[in-house]
Amino acid sequence: MKKTARIGLLFYLLLTANLGKAQSDFPSIKLKSVSGKLIDFADLAASSKDTMVVLSFWATWCIPCVTELETINDVLEEKQAIRPFKFIGVSIDDSRTSQRVKPFIKGKGWKFDVLMDINSDLKRELNITDVPHVLILKDNKIVYRHTGYIAGEEDNLFEIIKTLN
Amino acid sequence: MFTSSFKKTITLFIVIICFHNNLSAQNINQYIKGHFNGSIENYSQYYMRDEEIGAYIPPDRYGSNTFLKLDYNYGKFSTGIQLESYMPPILGYFPVPVSNQNKIVNKYFKYTEDKFSVQIGDFYEQFGSGLIFRAYENRQIGINNAMEGINVHVDPTSFLKMKIVYGRTRKIMDYANSVSRGMDAEIDVNNLLGIKEKDKTTHVTLGGSYMSRYEEYTGPIVDFPASVAAVAARLDISSNNFTLSSEYAEKGKDPNLLNNQSFDKGKALQVNTSYTKNNFGATATFRTLTNMNYAAERETEFTSISPLNFLPALTKQHDYLTSNIYVYATQVKGEAGFQADVYYNIKSGTKLGGKYGTKIAANFSYYNGLDDSTDIFSISDKKYYRDANIEIKKKWNKKLETTFAYQHIFYNASVIQAVSEGEVNADMIAAGFLYKFAAKKSVRVKLENLTTKDDKGSWASALTEFSFSSPYAFFVSDLYNYGSTKIHYYNLGASVTKKSTRFSLGFGKQRAGLFCVGGVCRFVPASYGFTASLTTSFAN
Numbered sequence: 001m002k003k004t005a006r007i008g009l010l011f012y013l014l015l016t017a018n019l020g021k022a023q024s025d026f027p028s029i030k031l032k033s034v035s036g037k038l039i040d041f042a043d044l045a046a047s048s049k050d051t052m053v054v055l056s057f058w059a060t061w062c063i064p065c066v067t068e069l070e071t072i073n074d075v076l077e078e079k080q081a082i083r084p085f086k087f088i089g090v091s092i093d094d095s096r097t098s099q100r101v102k103p104f105i106k107g108k109g110w111k112f113d114v115l116m117d118i119n120s121d122l123k124r125e126l127n128i129t130d131v132p133h134v135l136i137l138k139d140n141k142i143v144y145r146h147t148g149y150i151a152g153e154e155d156n157l158f159e160i161i162k163t164l165n
Numbered sequence: 166m167f168t169s170s171f172k173k174t175i176t177l178f179i180v181i182i183c184f185h186n187n188l189s190a191q192n193i194n195q196y197i198k199g200h201f202n203g204s205i206e207n208y209s210q211y212y213m214r215d216e217e218i219g220a221y222i223p224p225d226r227y228g229s230n231t232f233l234k235l236d237y238n239y240g241k242f243s244t245g246i247q248l249e250s251y252m253p254p255i256l257g258y259f260p261v262p263v264s265n266q267n268k269i270v271n272k273y274f275k276y277t278e279d280k281f282s283v284q285i286g287d288f289y290e291q292f293g294s295g296l297i298f299r300a301y302e303n304r305q306i307g308i309n310n311a312m313e314g315i316n317v318h319v320d321p322t323s324f325l326k327m328k329i330v331y332g333r334t335r336k337i338m339d340y341a342n343s344v345s346r347g348m349d350a351e352i353d354v355n356n357l358l359g360i361k362e363k364d365k366t367t368h369v370t371l372g373g374s375y376m377s378r379y380e381e382y383t384g385p386i387v388d389f390p391a392s393v394a395a396v397a398a399r400l401d402i403s404s405n406n407f408t409l410s411s412e413y414a415e416k417g418k419d420p421n422l423l424n425n426q427s428f429d430k431g432k433a434l435q436v437n438t439s440y441t442k443n444n445f446g447a448t449a450t451f452r453t454l455t456n457m458n459y460a461a462e463r464e465t466e467f468t469s470i471s472p473l474n475f476l477p478a479l480t481k482q483h484d485y486l487t488s489n490i491y492v493y494a495t496q497v498k499g500e501a502g503f504q505a506d507v508y509y510n511i512k513s514g515t516k517l518g519g520k521y522g523t524k525i526a527a528n529f530s531y532y533n534g535l536d537d538s539t540d541i542f543s544i545s546d547k548k549y550y551r552d553a554n555i556e557i558k559k560k561w562n563k564k565l566e567t568t569f570a571y572q573h574i575f576y577n578a579s580v581i582q583a584v585s586e587g588e589v590n591a592d593m594i595a596a597g598f599l600y601k602f603a604a605k606k607s608v609r610v611k612l613e614n615l616t617t618k619d620d621k622g623s624w625a626s627a628l629t630e631f632s633f634s635s636p637y638a639f640f641v642s643d644l645y646n647y648g649s650t651k652i653h654y655y656n657l658g659a660s661v662t663k664k665s666t667r668f669s670l671g672f673g674k675q676r677a678g679l680f681c682v683g684g685v686c687r688f689v690p691a692s693y694g695f696t697a698s699l700t701t702s703f704a705n
Binding site: 025026027028036061063067070074094095096097099100102103104105106107108109118119120121124125126127128129130133142144145146147148150151152153155156 | 478508524
């Protein structure tokens with residue numbers, strides 16, 4: 001009992017001890033993209049100061065995720081022309097299905113890059129419980145997140161991208 | 166019902182959350198350094214009796230799993246906890262009976278430099294493809310084999326990455342009675358040779374890993390291996406449109422309950438290759454293994470309790486209600502086989518492609534037994550599993566999308582389920598329609614038919630999902646066995662999603678399998694009654 005309370009207290013102190021001026025930096029988590037580049041999530045989030053970054057967490061076995069990404073891919077260039085944003089998929093396929101990811105996206109003709117989160121390190125860090133899950137990063141902060149997909153959800157997402165300050 | 170330590174912990178979290186919610190009203194980011202985020206997930210069931218489907222009422226009619234995860238990161242420091250509550254666990258969540266439990270299962274502190282990180286506490290990690298070590302969490306299927314101890318990552322040079330783990334593995338709500346340690350090293354051959362990176366450069370990496378588990382042995386056998394070591398070596402080659410990855414692993418003598426106390430070594434070989442070009446992708450994986458069950462405790466009865474390694478079934482994971490009646494599971498005692506996938510997009514603007522293209526996916530998997538349990542190349546004639554399937558998806562216009570699928574399955578029930586029902590040959594056809602009749606309003610229909618003369622005979626299913634106005638969705642489905650049992654497994658439910666919060670409510674009969682509706686997939690045990698789930702993620 002004492003131990004549990006002590007851990008809780010430590011956590012609480014860590015949080016409150018850091019009250020101060022604004023900063024929202026993300027942890028460094030390095031993921032490989034299907035194109036072979038090593039990308040650090042902290043750098044990616046920092047780059048959202050110039051152009052907002054939209055991350056879509058998905059998996060090859062998740063049908064709603066694939067439906068959402070196919071729909072987004074069909075209109076991606078058109079929407080990016082309205083307001084520029086970077087769109088990146090984050091595959092949470094583990095070693096059961098990760099070897100499928102590259103052939104899968106090439107075979108679908110998807111135009112965006114995909115990061116491989118093979119042991120769910122980034123998914124866990126960002127507290128994502130289920131896929132699909134979409135995040136918008138702007139000014140190094142998560143300004144919007146949405147879980148699940150229902151047909152038409154992409155319209156909401158594009159509307160938010162268009163109107164975000 | 167709640168223990169006092171649990172109450173205290175909960176109070177603390179409520180204080181923390183309230184405190185930060187209060188701050189958020191005043192723009193939290195003005196006051197707080199660093200990044201704070203968390204998630205809450207609850208899945209509850211109310212059980213009713215249904216003798217027809219074999220659903221029984223457990224001593225407690227309710228089951229409820231709750232997860233709370235909180236993480237805080239500031240610059241190079243991260244810390245966090247995970248609290249789990251099972252009051253009691255939902256039916257079938259753990260393979261063994263577990264009483265009411267509330268516990269902080271994970272707590273960690275991590276320090277990260279550019280080329281160095283150290284984590285103390287509970288951590289997740291993976292070496293190579295996981296043949297000898299993977300610590301991970303999969304809440305849907307109830308696996309969490311996080312290791313408690315120390316995890317170090319070091320990149321001493323531009324071409325070398327090393328990982329070290331030392332600790333004990335989680336076993337349900339406690340820890341396994343053993344200590345494991347291991348190391349993984351990966352060499353980037355291109356960096357070693359100073360080859361400059363261009364888009365079309367072929368990239369080569371080499372890797373090696375070692376793992377050792379010590380569990381005290383007090384029995385009578387002289388020279389009994391209390392320590393069991395495993396080693397693995399891997400090679401990955403990738404270029405712009407071609408990849409080849411292979412890994413070979415060996416495990417020392419590991420007499421345990423699941424291998425009938427065999428002193429044979431464990432062996433595994435996995436080779437994967439893929440080729441891609443515009444609108445086309447193909448991949449094939451070959452894997453053979455024998456005696457590769459590697460658990461944190463020798464006397465573990467189920468592979469899902471405290472595993473050290475990860476040996477997933479290398480087959481396609483379908484989301485059809487009828488296909489999921491016959492799902493393959495890796496035979497850790499010995500199996501050999503392969504699977505291959507082909508993906509092709511018939512370009513838009515062509516006759517077959519139409520305005521949006523036509524997407525084709527085909528998959529084939531083939532698994533047999535081994536003749537000699539010490540030889541991974543002694544592939545026998547004994548068929549374990551076959552799956553040949555094709556799916557064609559076409560978007561006709563902005564409103565209508567259709568899917569057609571065909572699948573042939575061979576399933577050796579006597580091997581996979583260890584029952585006497587024998588072999589199953591089945592054919593499945595499915596058709597799906599998605600129609601968006603107005604902005605944010607859609608209807609989805611999926612019809613399936615699985616024909617077989619074996620086991621319980623043929624099945625049919627229908628699923629309809631309506632979304633009248635986001636964020637609400639409703640569904641009705643029925644899976645019907647028209648072969649021998651004539652049982653209907655009907656379900657209906659609704660969900661509401663607002664940003665990263667989702668609540669759903671359902672009622673019906675469920676058989677074990679992967680169930681995907683309303684945008685989320687979950688493994689469910691056989692049951693009859695009500696279900697409710699709530700998930701939310703939050704951050705500053």
